[in-house]
Amino acid sequence: MFTCNNINLLTFTYYLKYILAINMTIVPFIYFYLNLINLIKNKKKLNKWYIKRRIKPIFYIIILFTLSLILHNTLNTSNNICYLSATPKIYHEYKNSYNFLQNKDIDSELKNNYLNNILTNKSNNTLTSTVYKQANIIKVNEEKNSIVEEPKVIVEDNFLNETDTNIQNNVYIINGTFNYPKYVYGNTNTYSGMFCPSDPLNNGYNNPYGYNNYFYTRLTRFIEEARNNGYLITISSQGCRTYDTQINYYNTMTPGRAASPGLSLHGFGIASDLEFYNQDGSICSYFRTDSSCPSMGWAHQNAEKFGLTFPLLYSNYKEDWHIEPLNKSKY
Ligand SMILES: [Zn+2]
Structure with a gap:
């Protein structure tokens, strides 16, 4: 049976698929956008020479489109495993x-x-x-x-029974569920990042970063257990993220990347960003998978045992480092 289990063949197919897609979408779009609209705008200037110069490329673009479509349809059949497999996810x-x-x-x-x-x-x-x-x-x-194949994780006390009705940075916990306020525009009391403690250790926090005490406890146990199993993970974010910092992130990062100011769970001290390391002590590269970065694989697989979750693993802007409490509710 024909197989595509070959890096060169898969790479070639992947880029071919890309080029065909571009020929069928972006090329015609750009042409029509740049020229046809221009043609309509400049009706007065129309003359034979102008039309000829503008219309001629359409012919080539239609040929390019048709050939690409035919090739795409020919390759995109159920028995061509190579072409079907060459999706960005599988390829990477x-x-x-x-x-x-x-x-x-x-x-x-x-x-x-x-x-x-x-x-x-x-x-x-x-x-x-x-x-x-x-x-x-x-x-x-x-x-x-x-x-050591399947690490036995022991969580001493059952996190699902955690309860702390003392509101800390707008967050309280009942039966292991972290309750935080529903964002209401104009009501600064509900904005995340408005109440990050300036001096956490002297204000009842068990950590200098302003993380919620229970979230921080879960996080440190999780990281400790990773270390017990031979995986190095550290906290890479700065702790409770202020409203001003979130505004700064929102304005400077790619749209969709940072949460809208007032919404980020970082501002309630119940979200953190982790750094994952390879076995040789180096930091896992940005383009990584659970298998190429085993410490991250371990983290994704075991987070729930510690009442934690990675909610952005499958989002448009994948953040495989962003961790939050497992159970959350808005009040
Ligand atoms: Zn994050």
Whole structure:
């Protein structure tokens, strides 16, 4: 059977798909936008030469469009696994994993199966631990002489029973659910970031950053347990984010990237950003996956056991580092 389990073939197909898509959308759009509108605006100046000069490219653009469409339809059939697999998500995951596995001393058949699972959208859960073992990413625990595969997470007290009705920075907790105010425009009491403590340690906080005490406790336990399992994770954000800082982020970052001022959970001290590290101590690169950055993989897999969640894993602007309490409610 024809297979696309080849980085060069997949890369070629991926860019071909891109070029075809551009030929069918952006090229005609730009042409019509720049020229046809111009043509309509300048009716008075119309003459044969002008029309000829403007109309001629349409012919080529229609040919380009048609050829691209035919090629796209021919390739986009159910048996062309390569063309179907060449989506941005699969391509980047495949490429990252390919680079990750490339220099590791791993059985080539295992490598192939691993990559093939990515191509065919199958889960790699069962293969990951074998790959990590062969790549020496999972450390063998010498005392017990066993391999640490499934870390046993012990949360001493049940976080679901946490209750703290003392409102701290507008947040209170009942049965493990973090309650924060519903944003009302014009009511500064409901804006996040308005009440970040300036001197947290002297104002009843258990941390110098202004994080909610219960959120901070969950976070530190989570990070501690990661370390117990051989994964290094740190808190990279500055703590409670003030309203002014959020305005600054909102105005300077790509639209959609930062929450609207007044809405970010960072401003209630119940959101944090984490930094993930590789086994060699270096920081995981920006383009990473759960498999190329095992500490992050561990974090995503185990957060819920600590009453935490990564809500932006599948958002348009993916933030695989942004962590919040699991259960939240607006009041
Ligand atoms: Zn964040």
